[in-house]
Amino acid sequence: MANNAASPARLALPKGKMLARTAEFLKAAGLGFDAYNSGTRIYRMRSQAVPGLLAKMLNERDIPVQVAVGNYDFGICSSDWLQELQARYPASRVFKVADLGYDNAGIYLACSASSTISASDMAGGNAAWRIVTEYPALAEAAAYRMRLKRFRIFPCWGSAEAYPPENADFSVLRARDEEALSSLNLKPVSRLCQSNACIIASKDSLQAGDFSGLLRRFASAANIKDKPWRKPERPTAAINNDLSPSAPQGNIWLALADGHQQVHTAAFLEKAGITMLGYSKDAMRRRPSCGIDWLSIKVIRPQDMPQQVANGNFDLAITGRDWLLDHLCQFPSSPVTELADLGFGRVRVVAVVSEEVPADSIAAIRELITSSRMVPLRIATEYINIADKYLRDKHIARYRVIPTWGATEVYLPEDADMLIENTETGQTLARHRLKIIDTLFESTACLIGNKSSLAVKGKRVKIDKLVRIFREAAAKK
Amino acid sequence: MESQRCKGARDLLPDDMERFRQVEDAFRSSCLNWGYREIRTPTLEYIHLFTAAGTLTPAMLGRVYSFLDWDGWGGERVVLRPDGTIPAARLYSENLSGQKVARLYYITNVFAFEETGAENREKWQCGVELLGDCERTSDTEVIMLALETARAMGLPRVELKLSHAGILKALIGELKLDADAREALLDEILEGNWQAFTGVKSRNRAVLEAISTLMKLKGKSSGFLANLKALPSISKSVKKEIDAFAEVTALLDTMGTGYAIDFTSIRGFEYYTGLCFKITSGGARICSGGRYDNLIGLVGGRDIPACGFAFYIDAITAMVKPLSLQKAEKTVSVKSGQKSAASVKSAFQLAAALRAAGLIAEFDFSGGQLKARWSVDIQAKPAGFIIKDTHKKTQKKVNSASEVIDIIGGFGKLGK
Numbered sequence: 001m002a003n004n005a006a007s008p009a010r011l012a013l014p015k016g017k018m019l020a021r022t023a024e025f026l027k028a029a030g031l032g033f034d035a036y037n038s039g040t041r042i043y044r045m046r047s048q049a050v051p052g053l054l055a056k057m058l059n060e061r062d063i064p065v066q067v068a069v070g071n072y073d074f075g076i077c078s079s080d081w082l083q084e085l086q087a088r089y090p091a092s093r094v095f096k097v098a099d100l101g102y103d104n105a106g107i108y109l110a111c112s113a114s115s116t117i118s119a120s121d122m123a124g125g126n127a128a129w130r131i132v133t134e135y136p137a138l139a140e141a142a143a144y145r146m147r148l149k150r151f152r153i154f155p156c157w158g159s160a161e162a163y164p165p166e167n168a169d170f171s172v173l174r175a176r177d178e179e180a181l182s183s184l185n186l187k188p189v190s191r192l193c194q195s196n197a198c199i200i201a202s203k204d205s206l207q208a209g210d211f212s213g214l215l216r217r218f219a220s221a222a223n224i225k226d227k228p229w230r231k232p233e234r235p236t237a238a239i240n241n242d243l244s245p246s247a248p249q250g251n252i253w254l255a256l257a258d259g260h261q262q263v264h265t266a267a268f269l270e271k272a273g274i275t276m277l278g279y280s281k282d283a284m285r286r287r288p289s290c291g292i293d294w295l296s297i298k299v300i301r302p303q304d305m306p307q308q309v310a311n312g313n314f315d316l317a318i319t320g321r322d323w324l325l326d327h328l329c330q331f332p333s334s335p336v337t338e339l340a341d342l343g344f345g346r347v348r349v350v351a352v353v354s355e356e357v358p359a360d361s362i363a364a365i366r367e368l369i370t371s372s373r374m375v376p377l378r379i380a381t382e383y384i385n386i387a388d389k390y391l392r393d394k395h396i397a398r399y400r401v402i403p404t405w406g407a408t409e410v411y412l413p414e415d416a417d418m419l420i421e422n423t424e425t426g427q428t429l430a431r432h433r434l435k436i437i438d439t440l441f442e443s444t445a446c447l448i449g450n451k452s453s454l455a456v457k458g459k460r461v462k463i464d465k466l467v468r469i470f471r472e473a474a475a476k477k
Numbered sequence: 478m479e480s481q482r483c484k485g486a487r488d489l490l491p492d493d494m495e496r497f498r499q500v501e502d503a504f505r506s507s508c509l510n511w512g513y514r515e516i517r518t519p520t521l522e523y524i525h526l527f528t529a530a531g532t533l534t535p536a537m538l539g540r541v542y543s544f545l546d547w548d549g550w551g552g553e554r555v556v557l558r559p560d561g562t563i564p565a566a567r568l569y570s571e572n573l574s575g576q577k578v579a580r581l582y583y584i585t586n587v588f589a590f591e592e593t594g595a596e597n598r599e600k601w602q603c604g605v606e607l608l609g610d611c612e613r614t615s616d617t618e619v620i621m622l623a624l625e626t627a628r629a630m631g632l633p634r635v636e637l638k639l640s641h642a643g644i645l646k647a648l649i650g651e652l653k654l655d656a657d658a659r660e661a662l663l664d665e666i667l668e669g670n671w672q673a674f675t676g677v678k679s680r681n682r683a684v685l686e687a688i689s690t691l692m693k694l695k696g697k698s699s700g701f702l703a704n705l706k707a708l709p710s711i712s713k714s715v716k717k718e719i720d721a722f723a724e725v726t727a728l729l730d731t732m733g734t735g736y737a738i739d740f741t742s743i744r745g746f747e748y749y750t751g752l753c754f755k756i757t758s759g760g761a762r763i764c765s766g767g768r769y770d771n772l773i774g775l776v777g778g779r780d781i782p783a784c785g786f787a788f789y790i791d792a793i794t795a796m797v798k799p800l801s802l803q804k805a806e807k808t809v810s811v812k813s814g815q816k817s818a819a820s821v822k823s824a825f826q827l828a829a830a831l832r833a834a835g836l837i838a839e840f841d842f843s844g845g846q847l848k849a850r851w852s853v854d855i856q857a858k859p860a861g862f863i864i865k866d867t868h869k870k871t872q873k874k875v876n877s878a879s880e881v882i883d884i885i886g887g888f889g890k891l892g893k
Contacts, residue, residue, distance in 0.1 A: 090592070091592045119656075128525070130552070141535070141539065143528070144528070144535035144538045144539060145535050145660070145664075147528075147535075147660070148528060149525070149528060149529045150525040150528060150529070151525075151528070152551070152552030152553055152554075153552065153554075154552050307550050310550035310551075311550055311551050311552060327550075330545070330547075330550075331545075331547060331548060331549065331550045332547060333547065333548050334548075334550050336550075
């Protein structure tokens with residue numbers, strides 16, 4: 001078919017660890033996305049080489065979902081997320097077009113290197129196995145296949161390796177190979193699947209449009225002899241996951257954040273006079289120590305903390321109020337409560353629409369919905385439970401919450417109508433030509449705790465002491 | 478208008494409900510006559526009840542509706558009941574295990590995802606469980622009850638097919654496969670893919686041949702089982718299972734109950750341990766059941782022998798003839814041209830008198846087209862009633878409600 005009959009194409013490109021190699025591949029394919037590089041702040045790009053080709057940068061985990069729902073014709077992502085989607089929704093309208101051969105890894109069901117659990121233990125007995133994972137659908141399918149009698153899956157945002165053996169029996173996680181797994185102090189029970197970078201496509205797009213020109217460019221790049229994107233990958237250093245000596249009964253377990261919040265949390269602890277060992281960027285440990293013998297510490301994702309405190313794995317955690325509220329929207333009778341406002345990490349959680357939307361309040365949005373100009377309202381958000389409650393409370397009649405794993409700004413206006421998003425200064429939102437129509441609440445870091453821990457006398461005294469120290473530190477300028 | 482109904486969900490309209498109740502009534506009446514008592518289990522159960530080894534296949538578990546409850550921070554998922562037998566087994570082990578023998582029945586909905594949305598994702602079942610009795614007579618009892626019920630439902634060409642999970646499992650065991658290969662094979666077989674046996678790599682060729690023979694042959698009497706038992710490739714453990722199967726077929730032979738033995742007729746038999754059966758009407762599956770002696774132990778109770786069956790109401794309702802025609806005979810449409818208080822009062826009084834006489838009275842003040850055989854028009858001046866028979870296209874004016882009842886009840890006559 002002639003080139004001028006080609007359909008305009010939408011391409012979803014990954015942020016993060018896959019970016020550099022994906023950029024090399026796109027360059028070889030001659031797609032003309034020069035702005036797609038590690039330093040970019042532009043998430044929306046028009047091809048300089050292929051007329052009508054648009055690309056957006058998304059969190060790679062969101063890419064298969066976005067292609068499956070038809071927002072994009074093609075995507076480049078790691079195949080583990082495609083397999084995760086297909087494990088949950090086998091009828092998804094998405095499929096793999098080609099493997100690109102980089103970002104290779106396996107998805108493993110693993111236990112602590114110190115564990116003595118065998119595969120036959122798992123299928124027999126009446127133990128309720130705890131599995132922590134970023135891949136809940138793959139984990140569930142594996143548990144069914146292995147005929148586990150009883151199991152609980154704790155979906156997490158990341159750091160799944162930190163949980164065994166104290167807080168979980170198994171993790172289902174991504175690792176380059178068994179050696180990498182072993183460096184995390186874990187050993188494989190089984191490898192659930194293999195993963196590598198791949199091109200995926202929407203079945204509906206391929207059935208209806210003509211994308212042959214773009215596919216030929218992909219194919220010619222994939223067939224060149226010297227593939228710079230396939231050069232051996234330099235292993236990234238993992239956070240030390242060594243076990244600490246087993247904590248005495250009655251110790252208080254405190255969860256601290258990794259990722260962006262780590263620096264702020266570390267600074268706050270210093271201000272509180274708590275000297276941390278193994279909680280600095282250059283020498284991170286999953287189990288840092290602090291010189292208080294009755295306090296055991298583990299470093300996990302702040303998003304996962306409320307549920308981990310609720311289920312008794314931790315007595316206390318330092319996380320954002322946004323994540324506490326999201327947890328309480330999902331589980332209103334949860335035993336987790338805020339014990340102290342720590343004052344740092346201040347953000348506003350806001351409802352956001354594109355500047356072009358003729359509405360400046362949620363009431364005006366409701367009017368637009370009533371007049372059927374925005375039905376159903378599509379809300380992209382990381383805070384799915386907060387968003388769900390907010391929209392119910394605001395009597396929005398028809399809406400769809402689209403869960404995302406970050407980079408949410410880029411969804412407006414094509415892939416969503418509204419965001420529930422946090423913002424510090426509002427600058428990022430303004431840069432994306434978005435406007436705030438409502439502020440849901442203000443969030444700061446806080447100390448959260450489990451009410452049942454407070455009811456244990458021996459623990460209460462220690463928790464009260466920590467709460468006092470933290471409150472005093474928060475009051476300091 | 479765009480439908481607001483969930484994909485895979487179904488509305489049951491008055492005609493559907495009439496057939497539904499007909500099926501349910503026939504089932505309930507048979508069960509009560511045989512000494513079974515009704516139970517009802519909750520719609521929500523913990524998912525671990527169903528993951529307890531060997532109760533539902535991985536493919537079935539992959540289609541359940543499960544979620545975290547509002548207090549589910551501990552990670553324990555709940556599920557919309559995907560099966561009727563397993564909750565009944567739980568109910569028994571928690572509440573009734575003191576009884577030596579329990580005869581229970583239930584009418585329940587079960588939920589399973591179906592991809593296209595063309596089929597119902599919520600289905601209805603009528604089930605029977607006979608718990609605590611390991612005698613072969615109990616297998617025979619549930620089969621006879623199921624057949625009697627199928628006949629009471631008025632279903633055409635009812636046929637019984639038999640298989641035996643014990644024999645199949647013993648044969649698969651003798652293939653001596655490693656755990657992964659055995660599980661993979663079992664998953665395929667449970668989903669009804671009998672071809673999976675052809676791809677099996679086992680050194681035990683004799684067993685593979687025995688399986689292939691079993692798949693090809695269909696038997697019609699206990700003699701067939703005696704022949705199987707005499708085959709050279711049949712081992713001692715399989716012979717034991719064939720004997721157990723033959724005890725039931727011998728009883729059915731004695732009672733003159735026809736059946737076909739077809740090992741490929743049953744699928745999804747993961748929790749069955751012995752005899753399995755399927756009943757078809759006009760070739761369509763309407764009921765399946767069998768023996769599951771391990772199930773009560775697996776859901777946390779003592780090891781109690783058990784057997785049972787379930788009728789698939791959705792499939793059956795499509796086959797039964799509705800009673801609505803009979804019902805229309807007894808339905809009277811009560812109308813009044815005038816809406817004065819006195820006329821409306823007369824209409825209500827007449828309707829009450831008709832109902833007291835065992836008839837169905839339906840108001841038609843707005844002049845709609847009701848599907849009743851009879852209609853009665855309230856006349857104000859002079860006071861009276863005009864009765865119309867829509868079947869015979871006749872009508873008559875009478876003065877009292879008792880005359881109306883006499884005519885419609887078949888004791889009086891309508892003039893032209």
